[in-house]
Amino acid sequence: MFQNTSSADKSQGFRLKNYLSGPIAASAELSLAGSYIEPFSMSRVLELNPNIREELLNTSMHYPGADGSLVLREAVAARFNIQPSQTILTEGADGAIQSLYRAVLEPGSKVLVQVPGYEPLKATALGLGCEVIDWDCLPENNWIPSLEQLEDNLKSGLDAVVINVPHNPTGWMPSESYCEQLIQLCDQHGTLLIADEIYLGLPSDRPFTPFSTRYEKAVSIGGLSKAFGLPALRVGWLASQNKEVIDKVRLSRTYGNAFISALSEAVALTILRHADHVLGFNSEQRQQGFALMQQFVANNAKHLSWLEPEGGVTGFFKLADGINSSNFARHAVESFKLLLVPSALFDAGENHLRLGFGLASTETALERLQDVFDAQ
Ligand SMILES: Cc1ncc(COP(=O)(O)O)c(C=O)c1O
Structure with a gap:
């Protein structure tokens, strides 16, 4: 450990x-x-979409839609095979982590988080006063977070399980059977599964169905910063079939910045239309x-x-x-x-x-x- x-x-x-x-x-x-x-670079965006210059010049500078524009949410939702109303656009994946944790966790919530891992996935929960339990990813287990440890913790009561796939820093990706067992265990206990999938798509020939497509109580976090290579856009998202969670996130976002830049949205749309x-x-x-x-x-x-x-x-x-x-x-x-x-x-x-x-x-x-x- x-x-x-x-x-x-x-x-x-x-x-x-x-x-x-x-x-x-x-x-x-x-x-x-x-x-x-x-x-x-923007010149590569222009190669993908020769109209982007015109589109940016014509972008309205009214406040953008609070959850993100419908057209971009449609493009995101299509990747998860869910409805646009089941996605919210955020300021990068970090914006999604902050909004989601604030919405669904409270002081005393018990959360299982991979260690090693991307610090905000754990530290944000600690900052909210949650009881955070390390989900050990050990080199001798090929960095695989133990399903036995998950099961033991689910039995003693967990409010959320957090998984990052592909995993930063190790690059671990779960097998299909691992995903099935993980979902089955969470489902048995009705536990929320938070899946940070910001690296999904690299490599593109490694198929992986997002957790929010497979499990009703999962939330997928993603965005354009890592696999797509556009961190400067600050476009992230969260997606879930679970209406209660999406509604809570929408409410919690009214306390802070509920918008992303309309200019970023225009570029993001081009990227998602050429995602493959x-x-x-x-x-x-x-x-x-x-x-x-x-x-x-x-x-x-x-x-x-x-x-x-x-x-x-x-x-x-x-x-x-x-x-x-x-x-x-x-x-x-x-x-x-x-x-x-x-x-x-x-x-x-x-x-x-x-x-x-x-x-x-x-x-x-x-x-x-x-x-x-x-x-x-
Ligand atoms: C696992 C993970 N999630 C989220 C983020 C944050 O992504 P963004 O730049 O889109 O906020 C990072 C950035 O390093 C990350 O590694």
Whole structure:
């Protein structure tokens, strides 16, 4: 089990975000810290849709619709085989996490969350006063969160189970039979399943039916930031067949920003109308980065190893005994100007590094990482 260090302490904020937007990151020349595919430029959006310029010029600057425009919700809903009224557009997937947690969790709610994992999925629940139980994803179990542990916790009463698929940082993806068992267990207890599926679609040839399509008490969180490669748009969503949950989210969003930018919506519509093409293209980029990583690991077996990720664009690399990941990451950025993410930022001790392989600069950044290892 990893050491549990996540906290609800507001003075700390989300540590991973602080790290990635703080002075350490700003001092780096190269990075393997990214968790998204090489981003799209507007000129590529124009290639996909030659009318986008006209569409943006004609976009009305009235307040946009509170749940997001109907036409974009239709495009999102089609991906889940549900109705547009069963989706809400949010400011990135983070907007969906914040809105959903505020809507369905309260102080004392019991929530099972994967560890290691994306910090806001756990820390937001802690911040709301929930009782958060670590759902251990261990390398000796191929990062698979244990169904026995799930069952035990469901029996003693859980308000929500949170799963991230494909999983950041490990790239784990569940098999069909795992998904069926997971849903069956949650269904037996009538438990809400929150599925963060922001990396879904990478790779595009790995079919996966979203949890909200399969289970009435599931909510899928997604968006355009990771697999689609447009984090700057800040377009995310949540989708659920469960009317009660969607209504609660809609209400909770009236307390904050219930809108997303109409300009972002226009671009997002183009991307979703060309989703297969975009994800296919991005999957080729992923494959290139993945092959570079495989080669790097083969050449550096004495320094690090990985369980090859099945989805997403990050891997969680085990460092050789005696290397402390926070110290190593500090040395890499201070002496080699290379940004890495140590496992402590995922509540996962000091033996791993999360390395991203989605960006076009992966090859150059790996050459720099080679320099760090060679200088040891
Ligand atoms: C699992 C997971 N969910 C959500 C997000 C946030 O996505 P967005 O940039 O769309 O808010 C991230 C970003 O790293 C993530 O890794």
